[in-house]
Amino acid sequence: MTAESAQSRYNPRDAESRWQAEWDDRGIFRTPADALTKPSAPGQPAPKKYYVLEMFPYPSGRIHMGHVRNYTMGDVVARFMRARGHAVLHPMGWDAFGMPAENAAIERKVHPKAWTYDNIAAMKKQLQSMGLSLDWSREVATCDPAYYKHQQRMFLDFMREGLVEREQRKVNWDPVDMTVLANEQVIDGRGWRSGATVEQREMAQWVFKITRYSQELLEALDTLERWPEKVRLMQKNWIGRSEGLLVRFALDPKTAPAGESELEIFTTRHDTLFGAKFMAIAPDHPLAQSAAKKDAKLAAFIAECKRMGTAQAEIDTAEKMGYDTGIRALHPFDASWQLPVYVANFILMDYGTGAIFGCPAHDQRDLDFVNKYGLGNVPVVCPPGQDAASFVITDTAFDGDGLMINSHFLDGMTIEAAKEEVAKRLETATRGNAPVGARQVNYRLRDWGISRQRYWGCPIPVIHCEACGVVPVPAKDLPVVLPEDVTFDKPGNPLDRHPSWKNVTCPQCGKGARRETDTMDTFVDSSWYFARFTDPWNADAPTTRETVDAWLPVDQYIGGIEHAILHLLYSRFFTRAMKATGHAGLDEPFAGLFTQGMVVHETYQKPNGEWVTPAEVTLDEAGGARTAKLAATGEPIKIGGIEKMSKSKKNTIDPDDIMGTYGADVARWFMLSDSPPERDVEWTERGVQGSARFTQRLWRLVGEMADIAEQAPAARPDSFSEPALALRKAAHGALAKITEAIEKLHFNVAVAHLYELANALGSAIARPAGTPDFAWAVKEAADTLVKLFNPMMPHLAEECWTVLGRRTLVATEPWPVLEPALLQEDTITLPVQINGKKRADVTVSRDAKNPEIEAAVLNLDAVRKALEGKSPKKVIVVPQRIVNVVA
RNA sequence: GCGGGCGUGGCGGAACUGGUAGACGCGCCGGACUUAGAAUCCGGUGACGCAAGUCUUGGGGGUUCGAGUCCCUCCGCCCGCACCA
Numbered sequence: 001m002t003a004e005s006a007q008s009r010y011n012p013r014d015a016e017s018r019w020q021a022e023w024d025d026r027g028i029f030r031t032p033a034d035a036l037t038k039p040s041a042p043g044q045p046a047p048k049k050y051y052v053l054e055m056f057p058y059p060s061g062r063i064h065m066g067h068v069r070n071y072t073m074g075d076v077v078a079r080f081m082r083a084r085g086h087a088v089l090h091p092m093g094w095d096a097f098g099m100p101a102e103n104a105a106i107e108r109k110v111h112p113k114a115w116t117y118d119n120i121a122a123m124k125k126q127l128q129s130m131g132l133s134l135d136w137s138r139e140v141a142t143c144d145p146a147y148y149k150h151q152q153r154m155f156l157d158f159m160r161e162g163l164v165e166r167e168q169r170k171v172n173w174d175p176v177d178m179t180v181l182a183n184e185q186v187i188d189g190r191g192w193r194s195g196a197t198v199e200q201r202e203m204a205q206w207v208f209k210i211t212r213y214s215q216e217l218l219e220a221l222d223t224l225e226r227w228p229e230k231v232r233l234m235q236k237n238w239i240g241r242s243e244g245l246l247v248r249f250a251l252d253p254k255t256a257p258a259g260e261s262e263l264e265i266f267t268t269r270h271d272t273l274f275g276a277k278f279m280a281i282a283p284d285h286p287l288a289q290s291a292a293k294k295d296a297k298l299a300a301f302i303a304e305c306k307r308m309g310t311a312q313a314e315i316d317t318a319e320k321m322g323y324d325t326g327i328r329a330l331h332p333f334d335a336s337w338q339l340p341v342y343v344a345n346f347i348l349m350d351y352g353t354g355a356i357f358g359c360p361a362h363d364q365r366d367l368d369f370v371n372k373y374g375l376g377n378v379p380v381v382c383p384p385g386q387d388a389a390s391f392v393i394t395d396t397a398f399d400g401d402g403l404m405i406n407s408h409f410l411d412g413m414t415i416e417a418a419k420e421e422v423a424k425r426l427e428t429a430t431r432g433n434a435p436v437g438a439r440q441v442n443y444r445l446r447d448w449g450i451s452r453q454r455y456w457g458c459p460i461p462v463i464h465c466e467a468c469g470v471v472p473v474p475a476k477d478l479p480v481v482l483p484e485d486v487t488f489d490k491p492g493n494p495l496d497r498h499p500s501w502k503n504v505t506c507p508q509c510g511k512g513a514r515r516e517t518d519t520m521d522t523f524v525d526s527s528w529y530f531a532r533f534t535d536p537w538n539a540d541a542p543t544t545r546e547t548v549d550a551w552l553p554v555d556q557y558i559g560g561i562e563h564a565i566l567h568l569l570y571s572r573f574f575t576r577a578m579k580a581t582g583h584a585g586l587d588e589p590f591a592g593l594f595t596q597g598m599v600v601h602e603t604y605q606k607p608n609g610e611w612v613t614p615a616e617v618t619l620d621e622a623g624g625a626r627t628a629k630l631a632a633t634g635e636p637i638k639i640g641g642i643e644k645m646s647k648s649k650k651n652t653i654d655p656d657d658i659m660g661t662y663g664a665d666v667a668r669w670f671m672l673s674d675s676p677p678e679r680d681v682e683w684t685e686r687g688v689q690g691s692a693r694f695t696q697r698l699w700r701l702v703g704e705m706a707d708i709a710e711q712a713p714a715a716r717p718d719s720f721s722e723p724a725l726a727l728r729k730a731a732h733g734a735l736a737k738i739t740e741a742i743e744k745l746h747f748n749v750a751v752a753h754l755y756e757l758a759n760a761l762g763s764a765i766a767r768p769a770g771t772p773d774f775a776w777a778v779k780e781a782a783d784t785l786v787k788l789f790n791p792m793m794p795h796l797a798e799e800c801w802t803v804l805g806r807r808t809l810v811a812t813e814p815w816p817v818l819e820p821a822l823l824q825e826d827t828i829t830l831p832v833q834i835n836g837k838k839r840a841d842v843t844v845s846r847d848a849k850n851p852e853i854e855a856a857v858l859n860l861d862a863v864r865k866a867l868e869g870k871s872p873k874k875v876i877v878v879p880q881r882i883v884n885v886v887a
Numbered sequence: 888g889c890g891g892g893c894g895u896g897g898c899g900g901a902a903c904u905g906g907u908a909g910a911c912g913c914g915c916c917g918g919a920c921u922u923a924g925a926a927u928c929c930g931g932u933g934a935c936g937c938a939a940g941u942c943u944u945g946g947g948g949g950u951u952c953g954a955g956u957c958c959c960u961c962c963g964c965c966c967g968c969a970c971c972a
Contacts (some may be wrong), residue, residue, distance in 0.1 A: 055972095098971075099971070100971085100972085171970075172970075180970070182971060183968090183971080184971050230892060237891080238890080238967090238968085238969085310969090310970085312969075316889065317888050346888090364888085445969095446969070448969080452970065453970090522972070523972085560972095561967085562966070564891080564967070565890095565969085566969065567972085598965095598966090673899085673911090673912065674900060674912065674913085679900090680965085681899080682898090684899085686898095686914070690913055693926090700927090748899090748911090749910095751912085752910065752912075753911080756910080756911065759911090832907090833953070836906095836951095836954095837953090876952055883906095884952055884953060885952090
């Protein structure tokens with residue numbers, strides 16, 4: 001490479017670290033504590049706030065491409081909004097508690113704390129090399145006692161408010177490791193480390209009363225206009241409001257266990273009561289428990305059910321199994337009609353009353369069940385157009401609309417009317433002084449179990465005293481700090497077997513007591529970090545009311561779709577709980593939500609099936625066919641499917657490698673190109689190279705434009721020649737489109753318009769007019785170009801800004817101002833369709849009236865030819881859009 | 888199983904509120920420059936057809952002057968399911 005060509009190339013390695021240092025030295029991304037109260041200029045009002053937040057990462061050790069994509073998007077928004085004059089808050093922190101740290105401790109004998117902080121240091125360095133406009137002065141780590149002490153305080157405040165309770169919950173128990181397992185640690189019913197068969201076990205757990213807000217969380221979804229519709233729908237289904245009926249079935253005394261006389265069920269299909277074939281109760285239903293006392297086989301069946309994990313998907317897909325208890329329930333409308341009571345593995349104690357009546361004809365699970373146990377079915381809803389007498393159900397339940405049949409007094413009614421009639425009759429019928437039926441609104445949402453029997457989490461600040469019961473840790477004793485001298489060589493929770501930590505005196509009676517050894521679910525940590533960022537310096541309280549209320553809600557929250565339900569719903573609850581306890585003044589934490597897609601990559605395999613990393617593979621695309629071989633040996637490699645980047649398939653790309661080779665700007669640019677941000681993006685070497693070429697092209701283009709711009713007069717010319725005007729139109733057209741695209745977070749569209757602008761400017765300066773007005777237009781266009789790509793490629797933009805002779809930082813420059821007059825054309829060209837197919841164009845003046853347009857269209861050769869002298873049936877003129885002639 | 892989503896050239900994708908399908912990029916083909924390569928620049932590129940033209944947004948059907956977009960149905964792929972974060 002000659003000295004000359006070295007000079008003409010942009011060198012990201014040199015430029016990026018230089019500009020990062022410059023930004024840092026000037027502190028331009030720090031949001032001062034008084035940002036929202038201090039006037040932006042003397043006499044001016046304080047700027048409007050804009051809070052942009054990306055989901056903070058778990059410090060796993062290295063950032064991955066998903067992070068690069070997520071944080072690039074947030075950074076584009078942050079830089080864009082700053083340029084538009086907002087006071088921007090754009091912080092970063094660490095979701096630092098969690099199981100991987102404990103796994104590392106067990107597997108590699110490193111302390112969770114040391115492992116976590118090493119990872120944070122490494123990842124912070126990586127994030128900093130991306131050139132993100134973050135305010136690092138607000139950095140928080142959830143494992144820092146300075147953070148979790150406030151969380152413990154809020155736990156106690158919630159407790160006082162009645163938002164915390166103890167509840168018996170089922171967990172996955174590993175009898176060998178003596179520990180509770182996460183669903184992901186249960187593989188085919190066995191513990192991942194021990195291989196022991198996992199069983200369900202009831203344990204007392206701390207829960208947050210999220211169900212108190214079920215209705216509110218549901219209704220408020222309608223107000224979240226800047227959330228994706230699909231996320232709102234998923235939350236709505238998760239909350240699962242249903243209106244139904246509680247029905248008390250009497251039990252045949254001859255068959256019922258001593259002391260049991262009735263079975264209460266919840267149903268939303270009370271219209272199908274005459275199609276009932278059986279009753280089913282959960283294995284842990286009290287009636288099942290009491291029946292099992294005298295029935296060893298039933299007890300064994302219940303024990304068998306407990307050998308199933310607690311994951312919903314597993315419960316639903318397991319084979320439907322039941323056990324006839326011998327108990328008979330009496331139909332509420334016909335006491336002579338007896339229904340067998342089964343214990344069934346697919347009935348959940350957590351939902352409704354833990355008991356149902358089965359109507360097989362109209363529920364697939366019930367139908368599968370009766371078909372297995374030979375109980376038969378009777379259809380009671382007949383689809384429209386179907387003959388009631390011949391309507392039979394065999395393998396497929398009918399859950400559609402129709403009219404009631406085989407249902408006595410309900411026959412001929414709609415489902416809705418039948419529900420109403422049944423509810424009315426059962427509400428007024430009484431047994432033992434109480435109504436047989438009662439309408440009830442039920443929610444699928446369960447209270448949030450936050451107890452974890454693990455070390456690396458926020459300690460739950462309560463003390464168990466034999467005399468006083470559960471006693472909150474007094475505020476003065478917070479934080480309850482995790483002890484550091486713990487070992488991971490034995491099974492179970494290190495906190496539980498720590499020699500001294502859990503032994504304390506009761507704050508109330510002073511006698512010996514025991515600390516709670518459960519720690520909090522890490523979702524608690526991430527349910528309020530966005531609030532903490534508004535004043536992370538407050539050592540006395542979780543938030544500073546004035547500040548948190550000024551900054552929240554987050555204007556734009558960006559993260560993965562995998563958090564669509566749990567993290568976002570818990571945060572919505574937590575914000576309400578903070579409001580109830582005076583820590584914040586609003587209900588909804590995130591005004592705008594964006595969920596990004598994954599980063600995916602091709603997979604590669606040796607003939608023996610062994611996965612190979614992209615770095616080890618050489619690709620060849622000569623002759624249109626793509627083949628691959630192992631770079632080291634030339635061994636042929638099979639090119640596999642495009643899948644989510646994962647360690648197991650070895651199809652990961654290390655962001656450090658990319659940034660080292662091409663620079664951060666190229667990585668950022670490519671992450672935004674091509675794929676719409678909500679969809680998956682495929683990482684390809686070719687694509688990255690294309691991005692890298694474009695950075696060089698921009699660099700050359702700006703350099704050439706700078707040469708012309710030097711001739712520009714200081715004052716704006718009064719008039720512009722044709723080439724200058726064309727240039728200005730291109731620049732302002734791009735400005736309008738790119739502004740709109742970024743506002744809508746359509747980054748790939750913004751990127752496409754930047755390519756177009758670069759193409760247009762390249763062509764324009766290839767034929768320079770050589771006049772002062774042209775030079776002025778080139779200068780304007782160059783400024784605009786650099787400002788427009790600055791949010792995506794900020795380092796290159798700073799470097800270009802210098803080339804344009806500027807001394808300021810483009811990072812602190814305002815967004816270009818649009819001149820709308822430049823976008824107005826005097827004439828418009830409308831496509832002309834004949835019978836819906838495009839056949840010609842017609843050019844008319846911008847404000848031509850429909851009759852004029854129609855006349856011009858009918859005069860076109862193509863139209864005359866198509867009409868063959870006849871008059872058209874119809875001419876449709878859509879203003880500013882299209883003309884359609886119906887022949 | 889339940890819930891949610893996605894499907895457009897060789898590839899990633901664009902297309903406002905039902906109005907010119909294929910913007911932009913990648914790849915490929917041809918050309919220029921070069922001793923050669925890299926880089927760069929110019930032109931072409933949905934399919935079929937010599938052409939006029941016809942067909943084309945996962946398959947099938949429908950509504951409409953007009954459908955990638957709305958409705959029905961089928962197929963394929965992906966995500967979440969309460970202790971991964």
